[in-house]
Amino acid sequence: MSFVSSFWGCLCFRVVGWVGCLVVPVPVPAPVLALALIAGLVLVLVLVWVGGWCGVLGGEGGLGLGVGGGVGVGVVRGVVGFGGWSTWFRVTGLGLGSGSVGSGSGSVGSGSGSVGSGLGCGGSGSGSVGLGGGGLGGGGCVLVVVHGGPGATHDYLLPLSVFASWGVRVVHYDQLGGGGSSRVEGVGAGFWRPELFLEELDNLLVGLGVGSDYVLFGQSWGGMLAAVHASRRPAGLRGLVIANAPVSYPVWRAEMEVLRAQLPPGVDEVLRRHEAAGTTDCDEYQQAVGVFYGRHFCRLDPYPGPLMSTLLEMHSNPAVYHAMNGPNEFTVTGSLRDWSVRDVLPDIRVPTLVISGRHDEATSAAVRPFRELIPCSGWTVFEDSSHVPHLEEPDRFVRVLGGFLDSVGATARDSSTVSGG
Template sequence: MTLAASAKGTVPFGEHKTWYRVTGDLRGGRPALVVLHGGPGSTHDYLTNLAGLSGLGWPVVHYDQIGNGGSTHLPGRDPGFWTVRLFLDELANLLEQLAIADDYVLLGHSWGGVLAAEHAATAPSGLRGLILANSPASYPMWLKELDVLRSLLPPGVDETLRRHEAAGTTDSDEYAQAVRVFYSRHLCRLQPWPREMLASFYEVYNDPTVYFTMNGPSDFHVIGTLRDWSVIDRCPDVTAPTLVISGRHDEVTEASVRPFVELIPDTRREVFEKSSHVPHLEEPERFREVVAGFLRSLA
């Protein structure tokens, strides 16, 4: 169950606006849990059930990264506008605008975890803990792992995917159907998909500017500006206690998260055996237990 928001609004970010949602009391004495969604180019919607953690005493902040959801959309911007630095600056601005920069925990999912790790590597004094959920430490390493997962799809599926990728026809219905075969195994194994998951997908569909520019036409065909991105060399600089999460059937494989576990000095590891990429939806009770236990340990 998602609790009702305590506050919603936008904060200025240069000429633009970042939409946010707060559940719980930011002045209640415990650090705020700030949730960074995936994509890049998705929205907070598929992560809204994390607001339930506020019922245990931790205020939860969701936000839509610039370019999507309730934040400023900029479909006409040059691809060079959309950089990791832009989103790091947006996160830092949000923390300052909400006056929580001196006491917070980050939970980054997928791309959001990559962003959170980059932020944490600067050792900000107010960061109390870091949760990296279903996030790759290196896109080049992850792409090799995705090739393995693709090779294990039913006969003909990967062939169809690659034919359209080579031809530049990834907007075809046939490509979309083949993508769903991969997603049903490695993105979300629930059938049907939860409403909040669909809501984020619709948002990407309505404005794919950021997703297409930085990622590509699908989660596993990364041809955007992130294709060579890695945070492996940044991991030893992360000083905050860190929880690393993934699903047994995750598109982000064990090898893709291993650098976080091996190189961040203070890490804990949890694998969700019945989940793929969204264990907070696929195993919500256990996910809540694990995250709550980690938050308690920070106290």
């Protein structure tokens, strides 16, 4: 239920109370009393009906009233065809009604028409979505969010939807093989390569019609993908955010050794014993992994719901993560073992914000080359965070990323009034 629906529900009870105050203490003839009660009930029904429609128009998340001059934040979900598969997406923004985009004929409650041509359910189509001539971007800048993993889902990055209330439409998607996107069976490990996911990102931008004006936010592995994408200098890219990403997996692996050596006495010994024995599925090993994660992955206890949603999905569907990364964050045995983006960084020409946590598994040594090699870049370290500052320090994160979005003209706000700290 949206905030608007709740508001109207409360108002209905207020009206009933007002009618009661008018009816009970004042001596009036029975026919007048009956008419007053009927009128009150009719008014309540009208308010409930109006409130229901406002709840629909307000969209999921229900900012409903008071945002964008009374325009609600809505959510549109759907799929974009990608080869023989499909990429699941979610767009959050002002003026979008909640709805789903199907395979060529689904309508969306945006008040401006329907979408359809070019969206292939199950991956049978290609093309772009049109909503009132502005695409899902609404004619303005779009924030496209690339999640980590590989093999994770968008869920843990859903808090970035807050920027929809700033007038920026926010695109989340699940990369191929995970979440709502197609599962790919019967392929070898060589199928899962970075170029596949770069092609998927390009296809998504075209399919949603948002490639003419966007900021790209990549987190962890997604930050590496975003860096390579930006190095190819797409015409519509306005700015780049690289969050909690290493410049290369060789550096990442070396830094994991440093972090493991700093764990409490005995923890790394347990890890190495089970890794050598091939018993990494046992409870003792998993408990030792938890010690590392509690220091360098997420320092919150318990983990926030959005993060748990992603981790549970990865636990039930680990194929991509195992093929590309390995059994866990610090044991990289998959196809990414030797992958690096260092050489392409000087080719990035858009303003770039680099983000990391003081206790991040993506250590300063792994992150620093982004700042040193990207010509127009800045680096913000979150002192009380590890690998997910948007969850660990959400208020400061919104200020920092919001300030960057303002600085590149992605929002309708006055950047001179915003502090990026």
